[in-house]
Amino acid sequence: MSDLELPKINQKKCIACGACVEACPNQVLELVEEVLSFVRPQDCTYCALCEESCPQGAISCSYEIGWA
């Protein structure tokens, strides 16, 4: 488990299309009764593929920017 930081879901914008569920390589997201939910949050690597796949801009990953 990396830590508890997870992408933010804006449920008001989400249309439950499932694109992010398909895009997630670790099956972290699922539609539970038409509501997008983190079912395996411990497996999230914050890869942002869910954010990139969302046609509604309903998912966002925010980053701190620094030097390695």
Add this chain to the structure above:
Amino acid sequence: MSKSDLHKIQLFSRISQETLAILETALRRKSFSKGSAILWEKDPCRYIYFLISGEVEVYLLAPNGREQVLERMGAGEAFNLVPAFKHTLNNHANVRAATAVELFEMNKDDFTDLLERLPEFSLAVADYMARRLVKMVNLVEDLSLLSVKQRIASFLIKQADTPSGRWTQDEMARRLGTVRDMVGRVLRQFEDEGFIRFEHHQILLVDRETMQKIALGEK
């Protein structure tokens, strides 16, 4: 009103206690929740604002709905100063709370009255506005002369040197005058070429020299 809060405001930092005591009588403290609108472009200018804590985004909206974020401002900054000097008196841009925000507001008429009465305050405002103008000139230069890749590299260097909170790809796009997909593509490209590294919710720049070359269009 807490004196320490007044000292957080850059514009007041070199003002004498006597002048500060006069200014204080014209300030009113207000709070805004994250995401709420503080002012709208083209509305009449009623107040000048001084940020005590939190961050705001200053942005313009194109007719097609696309946003251009002009600036993200943090604690200590002041905004909506320019329309206070103009006869049209309308706000020049939209401002919203990017986080929970606490600020002081000063009525526009009190502001212009105090500028006339207090030379020390006038000079501080002129100095502050000159510094803001330099920032805006740099932004215009970036938007007009640099490619998106250069803008992103330049933005990443600035943020790594002087961090101002966390950024989503969408926020970066609005700040840099582009779209989220483009930001995503360029960041992936930087990652593939080993210039940056994603570590969970951090973007880490690996090599300053390379990033500076990209920002200058030399790579």
